[in-house]
Amino acid sequence: MEPKDQQHPKITSSTIQLVSSTDSPEFTHLTWSLTHSTVIGLDAEWKPVRSSSHQSTFPSVSLLQIACRLRLSDTASYESAVFLLDLSALPLLSIYELLKKAFVSPDILKLGFRFKQDLVYLSSTFSSHGCLPGFDRVEPLLDITSLYNYLQHKQSWVGRKIPKQSKSLATICQEVLGVSLSKELQCSDWSQRPLSEEQMLYAAADARCLLDIFDVFQAKVEKQGNSFHRSSTLNLGLKQILDVPNCCQTVLRNNVCDASNMVRAAMPEFPGRIPAIEAKVSENSSEFTKTMDVTLLHIVTKYGDKILLKDSDRKPKMSKKKGKRSSAGMTYKERLVQTADDWQGPPPWDLSVGGDGCPKFLCDVMVEGLAKHLRCVGIDAAIPHSKKPETRDLIDQANKEKRMLLTRDAKLLRYNYLIKNQIYRVKSLLKNEQLLEVIETFQLKICEDQLMSRCTKCNGKFIQKPLTTEEALEAAKGFQVIPNCLFNKNLEFWQCMDCNQLYWEGTQYHNAVQKFINVCKLNE
Template sequence: MEHRDKRQTAAIDLVTSDDSPEFDRFSYALTHSAVIGLDAEWKPNRGASTFPAVSLLQIACRLFSSTDSDELQVFLVDLQEIQLYSVYELLKQVFVSPSVIKLGFRFKQDLVLLSYTFCQRGCEPGFDRVEPFIDITVIYNYLRPKIPGQRVPKQTKSLATICEEVLGILLSKELQCSDWSKRPLTEEQKIYAAADAHCLVEIFNVFHAKVVREAKSGQNFNKLKPSDVDPGLKVFETSDDCSLVRSTKFVEASNVVRITMPELCGSIEATEDVDTSNSYKINKEVDNTLFLIVRKYGDRILLKDSDRKPKTSKKKTKKSSTGPESRQKTLDVVDSWHGPPPWDPSLGGDGFPKFLCDVMVEGLAKHLRCVGVDAAVPYSKRPDARDLIDQALKEKRVLLTRDAKLLRHEYLIKNQLYKVKSLLKNEQLLEVIETFQLKISEDQLMSRCTKCNGSFIQKPLTTEEAVEASKGFQVIPNCLFNKNLEFWKCMDCHQLYWEGTQYHNAVQKFIDVCKLNE
């Protein structure tokens, strides 16, 4: 599927002082927004007895006057540079304003650290709540396709996965663990940080549009029966390269809130008139639906005194039956690589490199697949150490992990596990290639299914064959029909691929990462 990186559609302002044009735009946007997306970045201080200080606060704002879902402003508030008292009261009021819908992804921890950061620099008592608040995970559980008559359990997925499924956007998380306390921020860090806040509002737009469509079609919001596949989640532009993806337009949220909940919006009514005679006409049915959205999904984050104290580990220390020398020996074995891997023919292997990536390096699995290396993930979402080792043994794979706890288990087999040292996926890929002396060629790139690790069928499909194979499973954009493309089908999960813009971009990316052109 072809994607457009929607991170480029929002204006990004870096706010570093209260006497700058960026600060003026930031103040105006916060006081004239109906929906905002919130996120924060900080440098982790694992093992410390205090909270880390938040370095950057990201806020994506959708203004009252905006009529285009792509017209968003994203502000990166540099909390290391700006005087915190200049934004403290503004943020505090917005966090509890009933006329502003706040969006986030597991935002409670961010709020704890924000409150701590402001308190440490004299802005007491910090922040204690955010309302009305809607978590993007709740919206995702409503949007995802449902099978009639089957109750699907709620799932907890990463923000990157939710963005890909709802918006068709590949949201990179490679810079998540970068040093956010270092200044100046790189352009890549700014784009990464802005994208996390921006996508929250875009996902809300899709959610809002879906509810509006269902209301117009006569469905009862309390007893919705979504179709198996909602074409409104991903709407393709008819263009030559079919590389654009846009969200469905939706009724302006600020007017919805003001019309459906006038008792909560007196402050807005005093500063801005509502024009319901033009593009903001909302029929009664839609009003009722959006009112129910606020009533049904509006929530709050409320911090307790216990939330403001760093959690300290109280685990009892256990005596090792093998002693410190044996434990150190185990650490030495897995901290560096010794001897042949389990796929080595001399050990009874088939000679083809294979890896098992645990949940801590799951992104590395996709990168390995992109360069043609067999990389599996655990059978279950929460495997224990014994399950991981059993799977690696059974399939003759090397287990890749960053989990230091795995090193403590006595039943680990020599050369069956490798601890990845790098944090970023590109660097992890290079580390594995160099450690295991893998030979990567350009012909191998994009030769495996990135979704399930399966192999492709040997013979490509024609457009007609691909259309037939995709029925009830995958949508092929109409703009591809006249291009005489070849389609490739995964033999395991039946996912279809074609050589579009995304394919060529990915090939060039891994040529550069693996240094194949040197």
């Protein structure tokens, strides 16, 4: 069978800690980890809301993800812990100060992906529960998009304003880490409890990958000779260290013990000067027990940024666009979309309109995962010819191939007058639910014999007669690798007539068949 998409290799349900009570061991571990981490990844989730020009409040954040990077004792290696803070269950007043201190601690580098919006929503959520004045800043901070641009040899973007046309986190993870992050659950209802295992894995992976991308960035910085030289600081005199206005407090803390010992040895007749020096250091130290090493300190000094919220950021922006409204209070475009949202037949394959009776779909980029699911149950489901098709291209392809265009983009419904009864907006968010929605809406007949009968890679049909192992080996030469463990199992191999991909009825095949038997309820 075709290999599955690669997921984050270090995230499993056993590595995730869900924090839903301040009396739990997970909360104790979170508190300890925050005070012993020098790098953390931040992300947040909330229930999706339909955009409205009259929205008066921000969404309430349901989940805050914190991935902590912890240095192992007496080694140069790290371990990571991912915490999911259930903000719908935790008393927010009890965690407000902990988070606020972590957000501004100079000892912790914060990583985020376009985190300003998350901070605005977090601040609003905590403020609504009496945690005034909410959160107003995060520093020091590195945006993952800046790191990505640096890794792509666009070093001028690091520490500067992020360009508007920046890539998605999933794309960055794929290019930098070789890890495919599914965004299928991005718009799921994060306010519902309990969270599913899939939701927790998704949320944890989004935070953990920030640490992994930073590790790649840090390694490149060190390789290019940008690491901070500790010796240059050690060569400074004690008076110079204390008097340099921009000298980081972390460097000061790292060196004051050595410096004070040197002074004690050289000037034993003035013991009273040392406590005064140590007091000056203590005044500027945070409550966090770990301090950055010199390499990390250099990165923060050179590339660090911050988020500062203004009063204007704390108020939802009202749209200034105006449009003609009908007597029902809706614009013409809103009414057009609403009337087209509920599909009514017949579909283009219906015999009454000259079709051949065989259901055929075209899934746009927003529902490409649904296309694979449809193929798995034996339904003809194509995807656009190009990766970034224009609306006209989608319509032309659906019209020419007599396919039903499936999308989640409500704007496409406006073109229903061009290809009548050939555009349907999928309402469900999850692939399994989308599959059931399409099956029910178009009254598709699914049977067990159809399962896994099409190529999931290209939508092609299989050859009529299976291949033997010897024939499959010959067909796969220079094209596909067949595992040696299959040679003695006397399996049958099937080949796609369009892309020549080879499939066999192994464990993955049987698992997939059983999955779709359950999803489609064929055993009931």
